[in-house]
């Protein structure tokens with residue numbers, strides 16, 4: 005017996021409704037966009053960029069320019085069973101993850117696809133602490149609403165995988181109390197965080213958010229790299245951007261403009277991308293721009309300064325076990341008065357073997373570094389140095405962190421689960437711990453800074469010294485939100501988008517008032 009046709013139709017409609025949400029128009033042909041104007045141009049369709057674009061589309065036309073391709077239907081992005089593979093499979097100009105090595109010698113990654121780093125990351129979702137939000141001077145209620153907007157769309161409660169349950173007990177055995185269960189809040193102790201992987205193991209990136217604004221007001225140009233911002237004749241305001249195809253002929257340049265009256269260019273190209281584009285647009289330290297013969301638009305010394313990355317240490321607890329199921333982090337310990345964040349994952353080392361490590365980061369490191377140009381090619385990585393563990397405080401914190409990690413690695417739960425055969429020798433003594441830290445420091449991928457609020461952008465995220473240009477992404481953080489930053493970057497896009505909508509509404513009302521008042525009444529055109 006076959007099921008009745010109407011039932012099939014209903015099932016089919018349901019599948020269509022849940023999967024086929026309306027997405028904006030996307031193209032990879034720069035000629036389609038060349039010469040056009042939009043209310044807003046968002047540079048970089050990453051974690052913050054998609055969130056901003058979706059929000060602004062409610063009232064305005066938005067162009068998103070993303071150097072990478074589409075995440076939709078790409079198993080390397082979407083499927084949890086391939087978690088981490090995108091980092092193994094990188095190339096110079098087209099892979100979804102672009103690798104870079106900082107001048108400290110540490111290997112690192114940046115997203116290069118619509119969805120940005122939310123398409124290649126661990127997917128662990130955790131809000132910033134109340135204290136962080138207070139310090140940033142943000143409106144608490146709007147922050148709450150913005151987090152909730154994001155969470156209702158791309159955040160899920162994970163079902164603990166096998167190793168994550170073991171680690172959770174390991175954290176508790178090591179004394180990271182209280183146990184907070186499933187929580188999106190950044191509070192001390194051990195918790196299960198949110199995830200952008202859903203219950204079926206499918207990743208939802210920030211690109212999904214584009215379906216929740218007014219998709220028909222958004223145009224997405226993929227596979228196009230922005231070279232620089234265009235300014236008006238006397239360099240007082242941004243009027244558009246220059247871009248080129250990400251692959252193919254780089255000498256062919258195209259332009260798009262923002263609407264004359266109030267249009268803006270918003271950089272959301274990430275902590276490496278946004279300071280990079282500012283420098284290529286002549287906004288940065290004069291001497292450095294002179295070295296590359298870039299005409300100075302604004303001599304802004306702080307561009308590329310205050311680059312920071314949270315130093316991480318990971319202790320291998322199971323080296324190259326056959327092929328365990330890959331596990332993104334789901335459980336975290338927030339330890340020693342918010343100083344350290346501990347997590348664990350099962351990560352691929354190649355197509356057949358996996359590695360399990362227990363890792364921790366210093367939440368608020370003191371060391372700062374710098375980003376500089378290495379060439380004027382916008383497709384190449386800029387050069388960046390983070391100066392890991394340069395400050396004595398960071399090095400001291402690292403020693404403490406290694407001891408905590410050893411507690412977890414030696415906990416009964418972890419040893420029982422893995423057996424003891426793979427245990428590294430126990431470290432002790434300041435000198436031994438110090439050299440271990442220096443030799444093994446790594447990234448937790450939470451690098452930030454370069455266009456910091458208060459030095460490169462003002463409180464409204466407007467670039468100092470020029471009008472109609474903002475930066476809204478992880479590059480504006482002087483400190484990372486303590487916890488994993490993605491939640492707060494997604495929130496920031498929504499939050500600043502709403503602020504811009506409100507700002508324009510106020511301005512337009514005032515303009516109407518002037519327009520209607522007797523003195524200011526417009527003269528008839530000759």
Ligand SMILES: Cc1cc2nc3c(=O)[nH]c(=O)nc-3n(C[C@H](O)[C@H](O)[C@H](O)COP(=O)(O)OP(=O)(O)OC[C@H]3O[C@@H](n4cnc5c(N)ncnc54)[C@H](O)[C@@H]3O)c2cc1C
Pocket residue numbers: 047048049050051052053069070071072091113114115116117118119120121122124125126127128129130228229230231272273274275277278281333382448449450451477478479487488489490491493
């Ligand atoms: C491997 C890895 C794992 C991580 N794990 C986690 C985690 O589990 N939880 C968590 O909270 N955080 C995690 N993070 C950190 C988090 O993902 C990032 O901090 C956050 O996504 C940064 O957002 P962003 O908007 O600043 O930049 P991005 O999301 O990187 O977006 C920048 C976008 O701009 C585009 N772009 C850059 N230059 C140009 C140009 N010239 N023209 C056009 N487009 C351009 C890029 O292609 C990219 O799409 C991880 C990061 C990495 C790399």
Ligand SMILES: *[C@@H]1O[C@H](CO)[C@@H](O)[C@H](O)[C@H]1NC(C)=O
Pocket residue numbers: 032072073074097098099226227
């Ligand atoms: C866009 O770039 C991606 C990644 O490099 C590539 O797979 C895709 O084919 C490109 N699309 C077009 C239309 O050029």
Ligand SMILES: *[C@@H]1O[C@H](CO)[C@@H](O)[C@H](O)[C@H]1NC(C)=O
Pocket residue numbers: 236237238240
């Ligand atoms: C230059 O700036 C002045 C004042 O800011 C403005 O009135 C003028 O129109 C600008 N000129 C050009 C060519 O943009």
Ligand SMILES: *[C@@H]1O[C@H](CO)[C@@H](O)[C@H](O)[C@H]1NC(C)=O
Pocket residue numbers: 326327328
């Ligand atoms: C390893 O993975 C392959 C393919 O997914 C599977 O067939 C095999 O059973 C796995 N082996 C182990 C030891 O888990």
Ligand SMILES: *[C@@H]1O[C@H](CO)[C@@H](O)[C@H](O)[C@H]1NC(C)=O
Pocket residue numbers: 324353354355356357
């Ligand atoms: C994967 O890595 C392991 C450990 O380094 C190595 O022994 C193995 O040969 C590698 N396999 C492949 C297919 O590269």
Ligand SMILES: *[C@@H]1O[C@H](CO)[C@@H](O)[C@H](O)[C@H]1NC(C)=O
Pocket residue numbers: 105107378379385386387388
């Ligand atoms: C800078 O460019 C040079 C030459 O193009 C290259 O050899 C070097 O690796 C680059 N450095 C970085 C940090 O990318």
